[in-house]
Amino acid sequence: MSAPRTLFDKLWDSHEVLRRDDGASLLWVDRHLVHEGSHHAFGKLAARDLDLAAPALTFGVMDHYAPTRGAATDPAIVRMMETLRGNAKRHGFTCFDLGDPRQGIVHVIGPEQGLTLPGLLMVCGDSHTSTHGAFGAFAFGIGATEVAHVLATQTLWQRKPRRMRIRFEGGLAPGVGAKDMALHWISVLGTDGARGHAVEYAGPVVEALSMEGRLTLCNLSIEGGARCGLVAPDAVTFEYVRGRPFAPIGAAWDQALEDWAALASDLDARFDREIVVDAAEIAPIVTWGTAPDQALPITGVVPDGAPEALDYMGLRAGQRLVDIAVDQVFIGSCTNARIEDLRAAAAVLTGRKARVPGMVSAGSALVKAQAEGEGLDQVFVAAGLEWVGSGCSMCVGMNGDTVAPGKRCASTTNRNFRGRQGRGARTHLMSPAMAAAAAVTGHLTDVRPLLGGRL
Amino acid sequence: MHEGHAVALPLDNVDTDQLIPARFMSTPRDQGYGDYLLYDLRRDAAGVLDPAFPLNAARGSVLVAGRNFGSGSSREAAVYALVDAGYRAVLAPAFGDIFAANAVNNGLLPAVLPAAEIKDLMGRCPAPLKIDLQAGRIQGDGQSWPFSLDPVWRTKLINGWDDIDLTASHNQAIAAFRTHRQKNFPWAWPRATG
C-alpha cells in the first residue's frame, strides 16, 4: 500500500515528468489557455524563433480587452488582438475570436467548452486560473516568462506547494452563497492566509454547491494567496462535463469516469493545515477596503485601523455598511457572470427599478445567449441596467469600461484593489444578489429581506 | 553581490494593479515600463508627481516594502516596471507567489525578511545597502541581516539560467512522458471537433 495522498498529491504525481535534486519538478501541462494579454510571451517566443510544443493543447480567447459595445477602436488594443489572431494562425491553435459564439472570459469558456476536466494540469497567464480547480484540476496562473516556457515546451518548473483543506460544515443560510463563503474565509485568514498552499475545499456545503458555485469559490482562492483551489470531482462535476464540445466521448469517456473516481483525498491523508468553517455563521459579505480581506457581513460597521484604505474609499470608521451609497453596479467577471449568477441577480431585480446605473456583462457569449433565452436580459433592461457583450470588462477596465475617479461601484468581481476598476475607482465586492440589491436601493444592502419568495 | 541604494515603501498589500495600472499594459516592452511603476500612487489627483512620495523623493535599486508585496494578478508587467525603473531587489516580509516567480524570471530578487527587520531597515532608508546573494545576507550601516529565498531561485538568480534552454536538455524525458500520457489517459487530450 502506498501512503495516503491528498487530491493535490495525486494531481501533482500524475504530472511530474522529473524532479531535480534541488526539489524543482518539471510538470506536464494538459491545457494552456492564452489571451490578448499574452503578447509578451509570444514576443519572447518569436525572439527565439521557437514553435509551439503542443498547439492541440493550446487555446486562445479574446477577453481581457474585448469590447462590450461595438468594436475596439484603440489602436493598441486592435494591435494586441491582431497579434493573438496572427499567432493562432501561425502556430495552428484554436482561438475563440470576437464574434465566435464560443467567445467569453477564459475561465468561463474553459469549463463551458469541456476544455476543463478533472485530473488535468491547466495554466494561463491570469491569476484567476485557480477557477478551473472546481473540477478537480490543478490549475494556476503564471507570468509571461512562464507562458513562453509552456508554449515552447508544454511543461513548467514548479516547487510543490503545501496542502491545506478548508472544510465548510453545516449549511448555508438562504441568500448566502459561494461568493460569501470565499470572502468569509479570506477575511478570516487574510490575503496571504493561504500563501504557498494548494487549498482543497471540502465538506457538505461544498459538496452541495453547483459547478457554478464551486467555480466562484475556487476563483477567489488567489485572493487568499493560495497557489490554487480544488474541489474533488463528483457526480455534479461529471454531469456538467458530459457532452461538452471538447470533452471525451465513447471509450475515452468511460475510462475518464473510472480514472476521475479516484480523484479524492484519501481518508487518512494528511494536510499541512486544516481549517473548519461553520457555514451557518456566514452572512452576505461586502468588502469595505482596498484588499479582499477587508470584508465584513453586511450587518457590520466600517472598522477602525486602516486609515489609508478608508481614505481611498471615502469612508469613516463606525459608519454602518448599509449606509454606504453607491454610484453604480457591475455584474460580470470570471467570478460571477455564469448563468446562475445572472439568475440570482435577476431574481432580485424582477419587477424592480435600479436607482443607480449599472452594467451586466455575461461571462461568455453562450451564457449571454442562454440568459436571453430565459428572458433575464429583459429583467436587467427593464430595471434600467445595461446589457452588454461578454469579456473581462469592468473587472479590470482594460477595454475602457472603467469606474470614474471617486465613484463607488458595487461589483461582483474579485479585486477591490486601488485603481483596479479605473483610476480612483472605489470598489465593493459582493455576490450578484447583493449587487442587484445595491442597484435597487442605491446603497449597500442586505439582500435577504428583498428575497421573500424569490429564491 | 549587488550594491545599491535602498528606498522604503512602507505600505502593505502593494498589489500588481498598483505596481502597474492595467491601462499601460498594452505597451510593447521595448518602449520601457519604468515610468509606469506605481503610476497612480506616485501622483496626486491632478496627475502631478507627489515630491513627498518615497520613490519620487529618492532613487534607488533596492525597494524595502511591506507585507504581501506583489499580491494579485499574474501580470509580469509589474516586474518589468520595477526592473525598468532600475530596481534589482525587493525586500519584504512576504510576496505574492506569482509575482515572486515572475521577479526571479527577470533577475529581480524577492528577498523575504521578518517584519521587524523590514521595519528596522525602513527606518534607515534611504540608505546604501549591499546584497550578498550567495551568502543570503544584506549588509549596511555596519549591520547584517539574513534573508530567505527558495534555493532553486537562488541558483537561478546566480546563474542567470534560461529555463527554456535548461528544459530542452530534458526533451527525451518530456517526449516519453507525453507518449505515456496520451496512451494511458486518452481523455486528457481535447476531442478534435469539426
Ligand code: SF4
Ligand atoms: S474577469 Fe477579471 S479576473 Fe477574470 S480573467 Fe478577466 S480580468 Fe482576470
